[in-house]
Amino acid sequence: MATTIKVSKELLRELEELKKEKKSKSYEEVLRQLIRGEKALKKSHFGSLPELEEFQREEIDRFD
Secondary structure, three states, X not given: OOOOOOOOHHHHHHHHHHHHHOOOOOHHHHHHHXXXXXXXXXXXXXXXXXXXXXXXXXXXXXOO
16 A cells, blocks of 8 residues: 655655665665664664673773
């Protein structure tokens, strides 16, 4: 089922550029790629060990 969304002319120009750059067949494909990229980016920020403490260098590790 298709639907219509309203976007500004500026955003349409940006979508057109992305469509050409990525050689996408449709705006839907461009939007799906952007959404996938956003989800993957957020997932990578959390890491697999959130309870791990922040790394702290010891004085003996320094070479200065």
